[in-house]
Amino acid sequence: MAFFHQICRGFSSSAVRAVVIKHVTIIGGGQMGSGIAQVAASTGHSVTLVDTSEDILKKSVKTIEGSLRRVVKKKFADKPEAGEEYVQKVLKNVSTSSDAGSAAQGTDLVLEAIVENLQVKQDLFSHLDKLAPAHTIFASNTSSLSISDIASSTSRLDRFGGLHFFNPVPMMKLVEVCGTSATSQETFDSLMNFSKELGKTPVSCKDTPGFIVNRLLVPYILEAYHLHERGHGSKEDVDIAMKLGAGYPMGPFELSDYIGLDTIKFILDGWRVMDPNNPSFAPSELLNKLVAEGKLGKKTGEGFYKYK
Ligand SMILES: CCCCCCCCCCCCC[C@H](O)CC(=O)SCCNC(=O)CCNC(=O)[C@H](O)C(C)(C)COP(=O)(O)OP(=O)(O)OC[C@H]1O[C@@H](n2cnc3c(N)ncnc32)[C@H](O)[C@@H]1OP(=O)(O)O
């Protein structure tokens, strides 16, 4: 069922009207999609989570359940029954589908969190643009691609923006909200309000490579790879140094495994196409080797480190 509500802010005829997002369709049930689904469902939104197969979706729901149990362990430490009730209540807000087209038909927001590949994202949005209601806002959780480039595959440029969450979504408080030159004020406000409803702190950013966080984080991670490849520090020592010397919760290699090495490779390869002469974006043999071997980080049990 579609929930299309509008709120008026201010009293003049030019008052900004934002869509109140009640139902969200999240495409991609991987690390990010399942985390966003969990947080949206926990804050009272109806969620449809979409992926390519029922098997993947079963795993996504299991991940959500596991993460919710970590949350209730703290939140309901003295009341395990109330905790269990909470888990079941939140899970009831999540339905799943392997048919993105039908899941887009009755929703206020389509939020995409699939593979970091421009063509694949454009194909998805172009398809959904023909099926979703007119009021539905589209947003991408891309880490590195241009929101305008993704939006160009649709006819709803005014109702398209970036909503960049951070991993692990249940723990990380930030959302980068990105409007393009074509994004309407109403859409931007809706995305800001939605982020706040999820209990996050939104920051506004421009449609520039890496937005704010990754524009700073990518050179840092790149430099760590190059330093290690030059033989100037072991992975372990680099990670310890950045944790104990700079106060980061994870070192760059641990963080890379946590993010996913395939995602990192997609980002690096894409940035190299944009800026081929930048030595920072030179390929990393080590990264390419690990990805070719299917060692994608924590999610596959091995990346720079082993997790089994
Ligand atoms: C040459 C080639 C170069 C190419 C370079 C390209 C680089 C590209 C890089 C960018 C990639 C894109 C990135 C993306 O767009 C943006 C990001 O998301 S960046 C990642 C941001 N995230 C971080 O930086 C995470 C840092 N880590 C932490 O904050 C913490 O380590 C942690 C993950 C919160 C875990 O905390 P720890 O203390 O380490 O471990 P615990 O397991 O004890 O957890 C603490 C606490 O948190 C609870 N918790 C953890 N995870 C979850 C969860 N998923 N769900 C629910 N709860 C969770 C846990 O229960 C603990 O609670 P407590 O018991 O303490 O009450």
Ligand SMILES: NC(=O)c1ccc[n+]([C@@H]2O[C@H](COP(=O)([O-])OP(=O)(O)OC[C@H]3O[C@@H](n4cnc5c(N)ncnc54)[C@H](O)[C@@H]3O)[C@@H](O)[C@H]2O)c1
């Ligand atoms: N991993 C991170 O730390 C992180 C942080 C912020 C943003 N992002 C971005 O979020 C997006 C997803 O990243 P992730 O780490 O969750 O990836 P992931 O590999 O964990 O999950 C991606 C999911 O999308 C599914 N998928 C792929 N194509 C699909 C399609 N056409 N339709 C439906 N489902 C499809 C896959 O089956 C998979 O389950 C990427 O754009 C990434 O850049 C990642």
